[in-house]
Amino acid sequence: KVYEDVVQLPGLSYDFVIVGGGTAGNVVANRLTENPNFSVLVLEAGVSNEGVLDSIVPFFVVNLLQPSIYEWNYTTVPQPGLNGRNVEIPRAHMLGGCSSHNGMIYTRGSADDYNRFAAITGDPGWSWDRLLPYFFKNEKWTPPVDHHDTRGQFDPAVHSNKGINSVSLSAFNWPIFANHVIESTKELPDEWPFNLDMNSGKPLGLGWLQSTIGDGMRSSSATSYLGPEFIHRKNLHVLLNAQVSKLVESSHVNGKLTFGGVQFAQGGTLFYSNGRKGDYSLRWSPLAGLGISSLLDIPSVGRNATDQPVFILGWTVNSTQTLDSLIQNTTLFNEAFAQWNRSHTGPFSAEGTTQLAFFRLDSQTLASNNFSDPSAGSDSPHIEVAFSPSNFGALPGSQAVSVGIIVLNPVSRGSVTINSSNPFDSPVIDVGFLTSDVDLFTGREAIAKVLKLFKAPTWQDYIIAPIGDLENSSDDELDEYIRNTTRSTNHLVGTAAMSAKDARYGVVDPDLQVKGASRLRIIDASVFPFIVSGHTQAATYVIAERGADLVKEAWK
Ligand SMILES: Cc1cc2nc3c(=O)[nH]c(=O)nc-3n(C[C@H](O)[C@H](O)[C@H](O)COP(=O)(O)OP(=O)(O)OC[C@H]3O[C@@H](n4cnc5c(N)ncnc54)[C@H](O)[C@@H]3O)c2cc1C
Numbered sequence: 206k207v208y209e210d211v212v213q214l215p216g217l218s219y220d221f222v223i224v225g226g227g228t229a230g231n232v233v234a235n236r237l238t239e240n241p242n243f244s245v246l247v248l249e250a251g252v253s254n255e256g257v258l259d260s261i262v263p264f265f266v267v268n269l270l271q272p273s274i275y276e277w278n279y280t281t282v283p284q285p286g287l288n289g290r291n292v293e294i295p296r297a298h299m300l301g302g303c304s305s306h307n308g309m310i311y312t313r314g315s316a317d318d319y320n321r322f323a324a325i326t327g328d329p330g331w332s333w334d335r336l337l338p339y340f341f342k343n344e345k346w347t348p349p350v351d352h353h354d355t356r357g358q359f360d361p362a363v364h365s366n367k368g369i370n371s372v373s374l375s376a377f378n379w380p381i382f383a384n385h386v387i388e389s390t391k392e393l394p395d396e397w398p399f400n401l402d403m404n405s406g407k408p409l410g411l412g413w414l415q416s417t418i419g420d421g422m423r424s425s426s427a428t429s430y431l432g433p434e435f436i437h438r439k440n441l442h443v444l445l446n447a448q449v450s451k452l453v454e455s456s457h458v459n460g461k462l463t464f465g466g467v468q469f470a471q472g473g474t475l476f477y478s479n480g481r482k483g484d485y486s487l488r489w490s491p492l493a494g495l496g497i498s499s500l501l502d503i504p505s506v507g508r509n510a511t512d513q514p515v516f517i518l519g520w521t522v523n524s525t526q527t528l529d530s531l532i533q534n535t536t537l538f539n540e541a542f543a544q545w546n547r548s549h550t551g552p553f554s555a556e557g558t559t560q561l562a563f564f565r566l567d568s569q570t571l572a573s574n575n576f577s578d579p580s581a582g583s584d585s586p587h588i589e590v591a592f593s594p595s596n597f598g599a600l601p602g603s604q605a606v607s608v609g610i611i612v613l614n615p616v617s618r619g620s621v622t623i624n625s626s627n628p629f630d631s632p633v634i635d636v637g638f639l640t641s642d643v644d645l646f647t648g649r650e651a652i653a654k655v656l657k658l659f660k661a662p663t664w665q666d667y668i669i670a671p672i673g674d675l676e677n678s679s680d681d682e683l684d685e686y687i688r689n690t691t692r693s694t695n696h697l698v699g700t701a702a703m704s705a706k707d708a709r710y711g712v713v714d715p716d717l718q719v720k721g722a723s724r725l726r727i728i729d730a731s732v733f734p735f736i737v738s739g740h741t742q743a744a745t746y747v748i749a750e751r752g753a754d755l756v757k758e759a760w761k
Contacts, residue, residue: 207253207300207436207443211471214444219246221756222467222478224449226251227302228742229729229749231426232343235369236753238441243760245441246478248469250448251275251298254305254427261422262545264553269306275299276306279634281693286617286639288688294512294634295695300445301427304742307695309416309423309556310591311372313340314737314744316406317582325734327705328715330751333406339750340743341365345429349376350421351550358413360402370429370746371419375555381526381667382594382606383559386411388663397658403561407584408739411562417742418556421549426746447471450628452725455500461723462501470629496626501721505710510619511699511736512636514644514691518655519596519607519672527604528557528595562590563613563738566650576643579614585738588651589613600672610651611694613738616641621700638691648687649680696741701731716755717748728752 208214221237223230226249234247252274254260259268260275270293272278279294297306316333323332330336346364349355350373358374390399390411400410417424431443447469454465466478531537531552544551563586571578580587589611596605619637623630639645656676659668675686701719704711711734713719717726730745737744 206441207255207431207445209253209445211444211447211474211476214246214442217246217476217478219244219442219478220760221245223247224467225249225302225729226300226427226431226443226445227297227729228304228426228745229302229752231301231430232746232749233728233753233756234441234443235430235435236750237756238435238438240757241438241440243440247441247443248447248449248467248478249300249443249445251300251302251445253445254300254425257299257305260299260301260305260425262553263309263416263418263421263423263556264541264545266306266308266423266556269297270295277631279631281619281634281636284636284638286637286645286688287691288685290689292636292638292692294636294693294697299427300431300443301425303695304417304425305423305427307742308558308740309418310558310561310740311404311415311417311743312408312561312739313404313406313747314739315408315581315585317580317585318735318737318739318744321581321735322703322733325705326703326715331703331715336747336751339747339754342368342750343370343743343746344368344372345370345419345424347371347373347419349374350548350554351376357401359415360405363402363405369432370417370426371424372415373418375414375416375418375559376421376550377552377555379526379528379552379559379594381524382522382592385663385667386560386592389658389661392661392663393658396654397562397564400563403563403739404743408563409565409584409586411560411590413560414558416556418554421545421554444471447476448629450475453477458723462721462725463723464725501719503712503720505702505704505712507621507700508618509699509702509734510621510634510636510697511615511733512619512638512697513611513613513615513694513736514638514648514687515609515611515694516648516687516690516692517596517607517609518652518675519600519605520659521596521600521603521605521669521672522667523604523669524667525604526594527606528552528593529604532595533602557595558591558593560592562592564588564590564654566647570650571643574646576646579616579643580738581614581735586613587647587738588654589739590651590655596672605672606668608655610648610655612644612647612651614736615644617644618699621697634697636693636697638693639688645684645687648691649683652683652687694740696736698730698733698736698741701727702734703732704734716759717752726752726756728756
């Protein structure tokens with residue numbers, strides 16, 4: 206059951222306390238409570254996702270990224286690599302965490318990414334082959350709500366319809382634009398090959414978008430893992446508006462630091478949860494300094510912060526079938542909303558991206574520029590291109606299309622630290638964007654490649670003009686464009702990275718236990734040792750699915 210007020214909770218003694226009812230937290234809560242002998246309390250700082258229209262209607266996602274009660278409202282410190290700009294780091298402050306307000310794009314990354322996880326942690330359990338069953342436990346492949354013929358748009362062999370979280374092809378594809386994109390793969394098959402399914406472990410190529418959408422509505426960890434068939438379990442309690450501020454009752458058991466519960470705040474009052482036995486998941490770890498005494502010496506906490514820079518290229522086009530016409534025309538907008546209300550179909554049933562492409566930089570070009578390959582392996586992309594029939598109102602009144610260019614394996618690293626002893630103050634977030642030359646180089650190479658794509662004959666009568674003259678720009682001018690327009694893909698990971706059991710760096714062991722502690726695990730996106738070469742929610746779900754199994758195994 207979900208509770209809003211601590212006084213409604215039946216008790217404050219649980220076997221497991223999960224800090225944060227986010228993407229990963231709700232997976233762990235669901236899987237642990239499959240065992241009726243385990244009692245679980247999820248403490249979520251944010252508010253309910255119930256009835257929040259902007260979280261339900263896929264097209265409305267952008268509305269959620271404004272400052273509001275649904276947001277932690279974080280920004281980075283000034284970024285030297287972005288000419289001193291700060292960038293926004295949205296994080297959801299609601300049940301479901303970022304799965305309740307993310308872009309819903311479903312990409313697993315490459316098999317190489319997970320094989321690198323396995324190699325670096327020394328645990329083959331993190332390899333692609335061993336994780337595939339967990340992808341299948343998570344994914345409930347769902348036909349798109351318009352029931353269009355999906356043959357040739359995905360490979361059923363790499364999907365599962367037995368999981369919990371809905372994944373589907375878009376039900377609305379902006380056909381004029383999307384057809385030009387697909388036509389380009391036929392006209393430029395060597396440089397831009399078609400990939401039937403980017404979630405097969407081999408993402409290279411261009412293919413149709415898959416999203417965490419079911420029946421024309423967002424599927425989040427709150428709507429799926431805490432869905433009606435699970436939330437009434439007697440052993441599963443979720444408390445909203447409860448921000449955890451401290452781990453308490455520390456003691457040493459068998460030489461390892463153990464905690465007896467957590468302290469959390471609701472409505473200005475502090476409460477304590479005391480487990481009889483169990484694990485506790487922790488998010489922001491307090492660092493030494495600022496008068497806070499450190500119980501565990503783990504210098505890697507908050508380091509290795511990794512996020513993927515993204516910037517946009519746009520073109521004005523000779524077509525009114527674009528998102529801009531929909532956003533700027535009240536009649537069309539109202540019609541689309543009425544259609545969604547009637548049948549959950551139409552443009553509002555999708556989030557506006559039509560296809561994605563993944564490609565590698567040429568190894569010789571990398572080597573001749575003295576860069577080593579930052580990717581996880583030869584089937585792993587360096588760059589993602591996201592296609593959208595919109596320039597998101599950047600040129601009001603014009604019809605435009607755009608691509609988002611994402612540097613998938615940034616070498617730049619940042620940190621997440623604190624500068625206050627008040628646990629309710631915001632952390633200091635530095636994503637370190639474009640502080641490594643190879644990241645900027647990757648961006649430049651991607652621009653050149655994308656400009657060639659839009660030269661394919663199919664675009665000739667469709668494109669009017671590029672927005673900005675990047676084609677005739679020098680490398681220095683391209684660098685300035687990238688530095689001045691880059692923002693976050695919102696894929697911040699890695700600040701509590703897993704490493705091998707005997708490694709002298711890292712925060713958690715391969716079984717996700719905090720190093721030097723017992724009964725304390727971190728199960729969320731912060732444990733990625735490297736970012737995967739795609740969007741991060743599928744990897745987070747899979748880490749949580751396996752993490753839950755590791756906990757169950759330890760307590761059976
Ligand atoms: C705007 C945006 C768009 C994105 N788009 C995509 C996309 O299209 N595709 C994709 O694959 N990935 C996307 N991502 C990334 C992806 O959603 C995240 O990587 C993933 O959801 C992270 O999951 P998590 O469980 O680690 O954290 P979260 O889902 O953020 O969960 C953390 C939860 O913990 C709560 N919490 C934090 N501190 C405390 C505390 N002290 N006490 C109690 N509760 C606390 C938070 O309120 C939150 O609910 C996007 C992210 C954002 C923000």
